Amino acid sequence: MISNEVGYNSKVEGEVIVTRADSVINWIRKHSVWPMPMGLACCAIELMASAASRYDISRFGMEVMRFSPRQSDCMIVAGTVTYKMAEVVRRIYDQMGDPKWVVAMGACASTGGMYRSYAVMQGVDNVVPVDVYVSGCPPRPEALLDAMMKLQGKIGNESSVRNLSNKPEPTGVA
């Protein structure tokens, strides 16, 4: 990966740090992801395990689970999204402040999984933009942690400053 990390030599620059705004913003963002557990089925149990002591999601700087969309910036869709629930998922997504990300956790949220049925939406990406898909039924906590680290990598490469100035018109429905 091309380094967009902080370039700093204390012998030359003393107390001064020279960097790019993108690097700083992304560095801050990726280490303070506040996930919102959109727990819809059994994947939510594994999500809870990821947050508990054995797997400990807080090692990676994303342990502040918030059950309010207003306080969180990463929606983890953990479980089967029915057509009836899809509306709710979208409304909650729209209530989250920018910047925000979505992780589709497990086979059901990613593709409908084994539910090829009249009642189940075949992938939550029909209603919200998904950043990371996690395979598994349900995925093990390690898989979710890996996905969250992938998400951190993605956040680290975003053009945050340009996104700030070229912000698209909000299209929310909430």
Add this chain to the structure above:
Amino acid sequence: MSRQFATCRISPNPLGSLDSMIDDDFVKSLLDGRDYLSFKHHEDCLTINCLPESLVDFTKHLRDEETFDLLVDLTAVDHGDGAEKRFSVVLHFYSLVHKSYLRIHVLCPDNEAPCIPSVSSVFPAANWHERETFDMFGISFSDHPNLKRILMWDDYPYFPLRKEFPLAGIEVPLPAADVAEVTGADVDPAPMMGGPFVASGNSRMSEAEPRAKDESWTEKSEKPL
């Protein structure tokens, strides 16, 4: 105490159980003088046909006089378009005294607009069961306090457990019009290629994700007949 539990016998066939009071005499006394009932032979438990207009009175009798005071399940059967009477509602009761089940079959008189009386005034547990039966089969229950869909959304136009309804579903708009407008999503028939979609059971955890069992047919090549 533990000895009591150890000697507690669970009979696979309640009709054949020695300490059960459900025997031929019981059935005879139940049917006696009630011409709206008829006996129906089933291997697993006592099954009785009942006419819809007498259902509420009979369930009340079962609850108050015969100790069948637990409504275990209420559902329906679609016998298909060719059947003379297409829908029947099935009720399962359990008696904690007899320790056995009792099943009631009610044939719905009308095939186009099937309707039977609600038993939710006798068994409150029937309330949601009847709503589900209405949701899935389109059978209405007269005198139900709140008969509306319970699983699908209110405007859904079909009854998914009827025989003619395809498992994949039928295309309809998303329940929320504003969400559909923003996302362009709607309710589409699910792709069925390679189905059924089940976990393979005895393989490793990492390989046990549900997947298409029969991969000989895909969207491109038809299912072999």
